[in-house]
Amino acid sequence: MPTSRRKKSEVKAPVRKKKRSKSKPTIANSPLVEARNSPIHGKGVYAILPIKKGARIIEYLGERISHAEADSRYEHKADDDGHTFLFIASNRTVIDAGVDGNDARFINHHCDPNCETVIENSRVFIDATRNIKPGEELGYDYQLTWESTDEPAELALYACRCGAKKCRGTMLDREPLDKKKTKKAAKKRKR
Numbered sequence: 001m002p003t004s005r006r007k008k009s010e011v012k013a014p015v016r017k018k019k020r021s022k023s024k025p026t027i028a029n030s031p032l033v034e035a036r037n038s039p040i041h042g043k044g045v046y047a048i049l050p051i052k053k054g055a056r057i058i059e060y061l062g063e064r065i066s067h068a069e070a071d072s073r074y075e076h077k078a079d080d081d082g083h084t085f086l087f088i089a090s091n092r093t094v095i096d097a098g099v100d101g102n103d104a105r106f107i108n109h110h111c112d113p114n115c116e117t118v119i120e121n122s123r124v125f126i127d128a129t130r131n132i133k134p135g136e137e138l139g140y141d142y143q144l145t146w147e148s149t150d151e152p153a154e155l156a157l158y159a160c161r162c163g164a165k166k167c168r169g170t171m172l173d174r175e176p177l178d179k180k181k182t183k184k185a186a187k188k189r190k191r
Helices: 067-074 152-156 177-190
Strands: 033-037 043-047 056-060 063-065 086-088 094-096 115-120 123-128
Touching: 056 115, 063 067, 067 086, 067 094
Parallel strands: none
Antiparallel strands: 033 043, 056 123, 063 094, 086 094, 115 123
16 A cells, blocks of 8 residues: 555555456445445445345445545545545555445444455455345444554544444554554564
8 A cells, every 4th residue: 555645544444355357247236235324323334135145235336546646635634524435446546435436335334244345356345244134234344544653532533333242442453554564574574
């Protein structure tokens, strides 16, 4: 991921990357889900039909832009505005679902997720990780990246309201990005 002035924690991070040789058709609107108000945050996405574990539910759509464009587009956005719909699809492409996005942008973070994001050929899909009943809100772990040097007040803006029994209290990844990089470098030195 290129260095960015945009707060890295504003970008939804992928859970799983997978490359397939053939492109799947766009799943712009899914007959399985609908967006409506959520007690977690703003709008949410809810199953309207049973969804089986492993099902591909919807594609995360929006304008495909460069990292530099995403940085310039959102550098003046207020820190307390929690409605940035950016998703890194590759080291060259960011999807801005705030422009031409679909209902996938309303899937909320959840500490006990029933979905995951899958990146295939710089496209982002939402897949079910377990069976989902009609009326159940969809959620995946955003794993928002952050640095140990980030201001505590800024990090507090990413508090989680998912209500899971084992909620970790934040949409942020469990470990700061700078510490992950340090661990990765130490592993390389040991080899």
